[in-house]
Amino acid sequence: MNTKDVIVLTGAGQLGMAIVRRIAYGNKIIVADWKIENAEAISKTLVEAGFDVIPFKVDISSRESILTLIRVAQKEGEVSMLVNAAGLSPSQSTKEHILQVDLYGTSVLLEEFGKVIKKGGTGVTISSQSGYRMPALTADEDRLLATTPTEELLQLKMLQSENIRDTLHAYQIAKRCNGKRVMAEAVKWGERGARINSISPGIIVTPLALDEFNGSRGDFYKNMFAKSPAGRPGIADEVANVAELLMSEKGAFITGSDFLIDGGATASYFYGSLQPERN
Template identity: 40%
Template sequence: MKHVIVITGIGGMGIACARRMGAGYKLLLCDFNEKQLSNASAELTNNGYNVTTVKLDVSDKESVNAVAKQAAMMGEIHAVIHTAGLSPTMADAERILNVNLIGTARMLEVFEAYISPGTVGIFISSSSGYLSGSLTAEQEKKLAILSADELVEYVPSLELNDPNDAYPVSKKANRLQVAAASVKWGKKGGRVMSISPGVHSTPMGKQEQEAHSFMKYMIENTPAGRVGTAEDIAATVEFVVSPAGNFLSGSDILVDGGVVAFLQTSGGR
C-alpha cells in the first residue's frame, strides 16, 4: 500500500481533500503561509490524522525539490494534490504567472521523478481557463511542453500585465501542462489529471466574489442552482484518485455547476 498523500495549498480545497482522503495515510501538507499550515496541522492531528507540514513556494525550484524529497523519504507516494495558487485579487500578474503557471510546471517535473505505478497527480485549474482570452496554437504548444526554467524566459513574452488577464491564461495553461505531463507520468505507471472548479465558497472564492460583480452574475445563473463547495472538489479528487477513476489521465474535469455551459451558450458573456 502506498503511504503518502502530498497536498499543496491548505486553503478550502486543500484541507477538504485532507479531511476526506487522509485517514490511514501520512499527510504531507505544504503551503507558503506557515500560520495556515500550523492551524491545519493542529486541527487534523487533533482528529487523528498523521500530519507533517513544510513551507513551500511552488515558484522556487529548491523549495519544490525539498518537498518532493521529503515526501519520498516518508514512503511511496499515493497522490499529489496540488491546490496551491493565486487569484487576481491576491497578487500582481508576474507573481500569479510564477506561482500558477511556472509553479505547476515545477511540480509536474519534480514529482515525476518520485512516482511509481499507481501514483496519481491532481492539479487544480479553474473554469476561468475555459473563458480566457485566445492564445495562438504556437503559444499553447510552448506553454504545454516548455520546462519550468524555459517558461521563466518565455512567459514575459506573453505580455500579461493585468492580473485579470494573467490568471485565466495561467489556468488554461495548467490544463495543457497536465495533458503533456500525462504521457511522461504514464510511462512510469502514474496518472495525472486537472480539475477546474467554478465559483466555489472557499476563502479565495469569497475574496474574488467581493471584488468582481460578474461573479454574482455567474452564481445567479449557475444551472446547478448553487455555489460550489470545497467538498465538491474533494469528492471529485477522491473519485479520480480511487480505483474507480483509474482510466482517467491527461484530461480535465470541469466542476462548475454548469456555469461555463451557460456562458458559452446563452450569450451571458
C-alpha cells in the same frame, strides 16, 4: 519500519483539505503552504480528526523549495499522491507573480513529483474555470505551453508583460497552461505507471471566496453564479467528490484530463445569460 505511503498537499486551504480527507486516511500527509501558519492550521484540523500530518513551508515558485519538500516527503515513505491546490487569484498579486506561482510553479511541481511518484500513484492539480474563458490559442501556442522546458516557460513571448493585459489575463493563461502541462506530464507519469489529472472549479465557497463576495467584485461573482444553470456557488466537498474518483481505482483509465466543475457557469458564459455581449 514505516510502511505508510505519503500524500503531499500543496496549498493549505479548504479545497485541499476536503480532498485529502477523502483519500489520505491510513497514510502520512504532508501539508505544505508558503505561509507556515496556514499549513499548521489545516494540519491541526486534520490531526484532531485522526490523521497523521506534518506541516511544512514551501514556495512552489522555487524549484529548490519543491525539491526540499520532496526530500522531506521521501524520508517518511513513498510518495503515492500529490494534491496541488496552491495558487494566487487575480486579486491577490501582480501579473508577474501570478505567472511565477500558478504557471511556472505548477509546472515544476508536476515535473518534479512525476520523477518520484510511486507506481500506481496519482496526482490532481486544481486549475480554474478561468482557463476556459480565454479565446482559443493556436496549436503552436498550446504546444509551447504544454512542452516548453519549465525553466524557459516564463521567457515565452506570449507570457511577456506587454502581452499580458492584467492579472485576470495572467490567471487565465496560467490555468490554460495548467491543463496543457497536465496532458504532457501524463505521458511521463505514465512511464512510471502513475496518473495525473486536473480539476477546474468555478466559484467554490471558501474563506477567500467569501472575502471576494463581500469585496469590490462581489456583485460580479454573485451575478456569475446566479446566472449559471446551478444558480449557486459550489462547495469544497463537491470538488472532492471528483478528486476522489480521479485518485481512486475507479478512475484508473483517466489521466491527462481536466474536469470542469462550475455549475454550468462556463456554459452560460458562451451560450447563456453570462455572455459578455449581454452584459
